[in-house]
Amino acid sequence: MRVSRRAFIFSGLFLASGWAYWKVRGVSDDSDIELFLANYESVIPVKDVLNTNIQISLFEKKILSMLASMGVAKTIVAVNQIIKNEYQSEDTRLMNGWIVSETEFKILILKKNRA
Amino acid sequence: MLKDLKDVSSGSTLVYDVCIIGTGPAGISVAKQLLDTGRRVVMLESGGEFSESKYQQLNKGENSGPRFLSLDASRMRCFGGSGKLWAGVCSPFKSDEFDKNPFVPLSGWPISLADLNKYYKQAAKMLGVSYEKFYSKSYFQDTFAGLSFKEFNRKNSFLSGRVYQTSSAKNRDFGEKYKKVFELSKTINVLFHSTVTELNLNKTNSGIQSVSVSDLDGNKALIEANVFVLACGALENPRLLLASNKFYKTGIGNSSGFVGSCFMSHPGIANVAEIYKTSAGRCIESGSYKDSYVAQFGLDRKERLKQKVLSCGLSISNYTDLSNFSTIYSGKILSDFSKLLKNFSFSAIYDKRTCRDKGKYASKVLDLGISLEQPPLHENRLSLLDKKDPLGVPLINMHWSNLSKIEKETVVKSAKTLAKELGALGIGRVRLTDDLLSGKSYEFNDPVNHHIGTTRMSETKENGVVDKNCKVFGMSNLYISGSSVFPTSSIVNPTYTIIALSLRLGDYLKQSLSIESNLKEQG
Numbered sequence: 001m002r003v004s005r006r007a008f009i010f011s012g013l014f015l016a017s018g019w020a021y022w023k024v025r026g027v028s029d030d031s032d033i034e035l036f037l038a039n040y041e042s043v044i045p046v047k048d049v050l051n052t053n054i055q056i057s058l059f060e061k062k063i064l065s066m067l068a069s070m071g072v073a074k075t076i077v078a079v080n081q082i083i084k085n086e087y088q089s090e091d092t093r094l095m096n097g098w099i100v101s102e103t104e105f106k107i108l109i110l111k112k113n114r115a
Numbered sequence: 116m117l118k119d120l121k122d123v124s125s126g127s128t129l130v131y132d133v134c135i136i137g138t139g140p141a142g143i144s145v146a147k148q149l150l151d152t153g154r155r156v157v158m159l160e161s162g163g164e165f166s167e168s169k170y171q172q173l174n175k176g177e178n179s180g181p182r183f184l185s186l187d188a189s190r191m192r193c194f195g196g197s198g199k200l201w202a203g204v205c206s207p208f209k210s211d212e213f214d215k216n217p218f219v220p221l222s223g224w225p226i227s228l229a230d231l232n233k234y235y236k237q238a239a240k241m242l243g244v245s246y247e248k249f250y251s252k253s254y255f256q257d258t259f260a261g262l263s264f265k266e267f268n269r270k271n272s273f274l275s276g277r278v279y280q281t282s283s284a285k286n287r288d289f290g291e292k293y294k295k296v297f298e299l300s301k302t303i304n305v306l307f308h309s310t311v312t313e314l315n316l317n318k319t320n321s322g323i324q325s326v327s328v329s330d331l332d333g334n335k336a337l338i339e340a341n342v343f344v345l346a347c348g349a350l351e352n353p354r355l356l357l358a359s360n361k362f363y364k365t366g367i368g369n370s371s372g373f374v375g376s377c378f379m380s381h382p383g384i385a386n387v388a389e390i391y392k393t394s395a396g397r398c399i400e401s402g403s404y405k406d407s408y409v410a411q412f413g414l415d416r417k418e419r420l421k422q423k424v425l426s427c428g429l430s431i432s433n434y435t436d437l438s439n440f441s442t443i444y445s446g447k448i449l450s451d452f453s454k455l456l457k458n459f460s461f462s463a464i465y466d467k468r469t470c471r472d473k474g475k476y477a478s479k480v481l482d483l484g485i486s487l488e489q490p491p492l493h494e495n496r497l498s499l500l501d502k503k504d505p506l507g508v509p510l511i512n513m514h515w516s517n518l519s520k521i522e523k524e525t526v527v528k529s530a531k532t533l534a535k536e537l538g539a540l541g542i543g544r545v546r547l548t549d550d551l552l553s554g555k556s557y558e559f560n561d562p563v564n565h566h567i568g569t570t571r572m573s574e575t576k577e578n579g580v581v582d583k584n585c586k587v588f589g590m591s592n593l594y595i596s597g598s599s600v601f602p603t604s605s606i607v608n609p610t611y612t613i614i615a616l617s618l619r620l621g622d623y624l625k626q627s628l629s630i631e632s633n634l635k636e637q638g
Contacts, residue, residue, distance in 0.1 A: 087538030
């Protein structure tokens with residue numbers, strides 16, 4: 001298949017700008033994480049999340065990165081699997097009576113911070 | 116033959132080959148093994164053929180411990196004994212429950228499951244339950260197909276299950292079931308209203324010569340035998356040993372100080388945690404099923420050793436659903452029954468149909484209760500008071516302590532482990548209740564009347580009262596059968612194991628009496 005010179009240049013520019021945009025933003029945007037938190041179902045109420053000084057910026061970046069590459073639905077599936085694995089590997093903590101996995105705990109903090 | 120003490124001349128001495136004190140599941144099981152041996156056996160029953168309140172009064176005693184044990188409510192002085200009160204729930208000990216547990220002092224049986232298997236089979240037959248079904252994995256899987264119990268059986272599970280089967284009323288009441296057999300027997304005599312008041316030592320103080328028996332009308336007799344078997348429960352067995360203190364001041368068989376010591380039961384802790392189902396259609400509730408079996412889960416052995424906890428049974432109940440019980444099964448009786456259940460901390464009863472209907476009826480919030488194995492501790496002990504009953508036998512004083520550290524740790528760690536299991540399966544989350552976290556859950560009156568461990572079996576006389584053949588250390592002809600010989604308690608209802616152990620003892624006596632008579636013939 002022959003590609004015209006103009007089409008080749010435009011498509012190159014389009015891909016380069018997309019790459020640059022992704023590179024600059026690094027991850028998905030804030031509205032994606034809001035969407036993720038809204039769709040992430042938990043039986044644990046946010047009001048039971050205790051105030052904590054734990055830093056979750058790295059975790060937030062990780063979620064944004066997952067959202068950027070997988071979208072909301074797949075991220076939820078992946079996060080749920082991570083949480084299951086954490087329960088299996090006993091990576092859990094006690095929070096106001098609740099036994100929660102580390103990732104679940106961080107999601108709950110994110111929810112609380114953004115509530 | 117069935118007789119009454121009042122029909123025997125008062126003050127007479129009756130002579131037998133074997134004297135079995137007690138006609139509950141333990142006594143009857145020992146006697147049954149001796150049926151066709153030609154040996155003259157007497158079974159002494161404190162009460163009559165049926166329960167009589169004046170004989171029930173002999174069970175009275177006092178409590179001095181922080182926890183209360185009802186001493187007179189859970190025992191029957193009549194033919195068939197406490198087997199008449201038993202709900203018939205059967206499950207064998209698991210093989211590792213006979214092992215020494217490195218973090219439970221005094222744990223470990225001098226016998227193994229292999230020593231009992233033959234008798235568990237016989238006991239299952241007597242009780243009309245299936246021995247094979249206790250161990251059939253496919254049965255377990257099929258039974259709970261579609262339920263999350265099946266998932267708890269996964270390879271990396273933190274939990275492991277047990278199957279319980281319920282013996283029917285006609286099979287579990289040995290008094291009723293075997294009355295005719297003993298009535299027709301020419302060699303086995305049942306003597307009613309024959310409460311043993313003392314064990315009398317022989318001339319060398321190395322064995323039992325006779326036992327003194329009385330009724331409440333003043334009739335008395337002396338029963339002599341070559342072999343004596345104490346089979347009157349984990350409260351009466353030590354009571355009689357301690358009360359027979361004319362020569363041995365601390366009682367017969369008590370050189371180690373273990374007679375009356377290491378009492379255990381199965382405390383049930385309610386309101387441990389709330390379980391929130393993430394998927395409403397899944398059934399994770401404990402339940403009993405139409406063909407009388409129950410699955411109960413506890414921590415897998417590997418987990419118990421890792422977390423250094425005792426055995427436990429997790430009961431997942433659905434209190435909030437109980438109103439629906441009568442919706443599903445209409446009728447006033449069931450409605451009242453559901454109200455009754457709601458007022459007590461018992462597991463809700465469901466059948467398969469209820470579980471299938473979960474999506475429609477189930478609450479998403481469940482309640483976790485835990486039944487516990489107790490460790491053998493000296494501080495939980497029975498002693499005698501100066502006060503005496505109408506027959507002159509000192510009353511029991513029970514000292515039962517609050518839950519020990521390891522018991523409390525077992526409750527919390529087990530709830531956390533269930534949380535991990537449900538989390539790993541993605542089917543639920545667990546919240547420990549405020550009552551548990553504040554310690555309030557541990558303040559309870561134990562409704563379980565399992566009496567275990569007051570004349571414990573051990574390898575050596577320093578650590579127990581009876582040897583692996585249930586013979587009292589230092590006594591040539593005194594044996595004990597029943598849950599009082601259990602060194603540890605597991606969490607299963609004890610009667611099935613009591614029967615198996617008693618059948619084993621009966622078999623042992625049959626063999627040793629036969630050897631003895633062969634030697635006599637040769638001599």
